[in-house]
Amino acid sequence: MTDLEELRRGTDLVKRGFARMQKGGVIMDVVNAEQARIAEDCGAVAVMSLEAVPADIRKRGGVARMADPAALTEILDEVSIPVMGKARIGHQKEAEILEAKGADMIDESEVLTPADDDYHIDKRDFTAPFVCGARNLGEALRRIDEGAAMIRTKGEAGTGDVNQAVTHQRAIKGAIRQLEGMAYEERERWAREHGAPRDLVHETAEMGRLPVVNFAAGGIATPADAALMMHHGCDGIFVGSGIFGAENPEAMGTAIVEAVNNWDDPDRLAEIATNVGKGMKGQSNADMAEEEKLQGRGV
Numbered sequence: 196m197t198d199l200e201e202l203r204r205g206t207d208l209v210k211r212g213f214a215r216m217q218k219g220g221v222i223m224d225v226v227n228a229e230q231a232r233i234a235e236d237c238g239a240v241a242v243m244s245l246e247a248v249p250a251d252i253r254k255r256g257g258v259a260r261m262a263d264p265a266a267l268t269e270i271l272d273e274v275s276i277p278v279m280g281k282a283r284i285g286h287q288k289e290a291e292i293l294e295a296k297g298a299d300m301i302d303e304s305e306v307l308t309p310a311d312d313d314y315h316i317d318k319r320d321f322t323a324p325f326v327c328g329a330r331n332l333g334e335a336l337r338r339i340d341e342g343a344a345m346i347r348t349k350g351e352a353g354t355g356d357v358n359q360a361v362t363h364q365r366a367i368k369g370a371i372r373q374l375e376g377m378a379y380e381e382r383e384r385w386a387r388e389h390g391a392p393r394d395l396v397h398e399t400a401e402m403g404r405l406p407v408v409n410f411a412a413g414g415i416a417t418p419a420d421a422a423l424m425m426h427h428g429c430d431g432i433f434v435g436s437g438i439f440g441a442e443n444p445e446a447m448g449t450a451i452v453e454a455v456n457n458w459d460d461p462d463r464l465a466e467i468a469t470n471v472g473k474g475m476k477g478q479s480n481a482d483m484a485e486e487e488k489l490q491g492r493g494v
């Protein structure tokens with residue numbers, strides 16, 4: 196890459212800036228061009244190409260991999276909004292394929308079966324920005340150190356239960372508030388204890404927020420869920436199973452976008468949440484065995 200290309204496409208500044216452009220919006224999981232068209236019409240700011248939404252991945256079992264890149268191409272041809280693609284944790288080659296096929300952003304996702312139990316992809320080598328999941332601030336800062344330009348809560352994908360997304364967002368925000376009140380040497384100790392890069396710990400404390408945008412994901416299934424995550428300080432929302440698993444995907448998708456735009460207006464939210472049809476059936480996190488959970492993958 197020439198210096199000019201590097202400046203235009205590959206720097207942290209450009210990658211984080213691209214991620215920031217999705218702020219205030221809803222990113223929807225889609226499995227084909229037809230769903231991508233519906234998502235764009237509902238007002239999604241971006242779509243995520245994947246083989247099956249997390250609820251279906253759970254039902255189906257087996258190994259979940261990157262989708263056939265042909266689906267990404269079809270979706271890129273169909274919509275004008277950014278198109279993201281999912282790679283397995285630690286699967287450098289899936290990510291390279293997605294980048295070569297023109298994915299606007301890559302999700303190194305715990306929803307797919309991890310390719311590497313110990314290491315994530317070195318995301319700094321890519322010109323495409325990455326999003327990664329996190330359950331707490333230590334995880335979030337490790338992913339940013341590896342080059343992630345956007346963090347999302349892991350939640351518990353495919354359940355339609357927002358409980359874990361709330362838990363993860365509270366953990367991230369709570370730890371940032373603690374850091375803000377700490378002296379320099381206390382933050383140094385916090386960094387050691389949480390396996391977090393010390394420069395990013397200081398930067399986060401000084402900014403009073405993550406140095407990249409912080410979206411919510413995993414279990415968001417209704418307009419009220421989306422508004423709740425905005426109330427908890429998220430910059431935007433990912434929705435997978437909750438739209439195309441709903442009785443009326445168009446109505447649910449539009450209502451979730453509207454709810455994100457109006458999360459702080461209860462009267463408007465009440466209108467938005469009325470008559471959207473049944474949400475996905477879902478599964479409570481409380482009833483789920485530890486080994487069924489996806490959130491513990493890739494810490």
Ligand SMILES: O=C(CO)[C@H](O)[C@H](O)COP(=O)(O)O
Nearest residue numbers: 304352353412413414435436
């Ligand atoms: O997989 C994702 C992120 O990697 C999804 O966008 C998100 O987590 C989907 O979860 P859900 O189906 O519960 O909405």
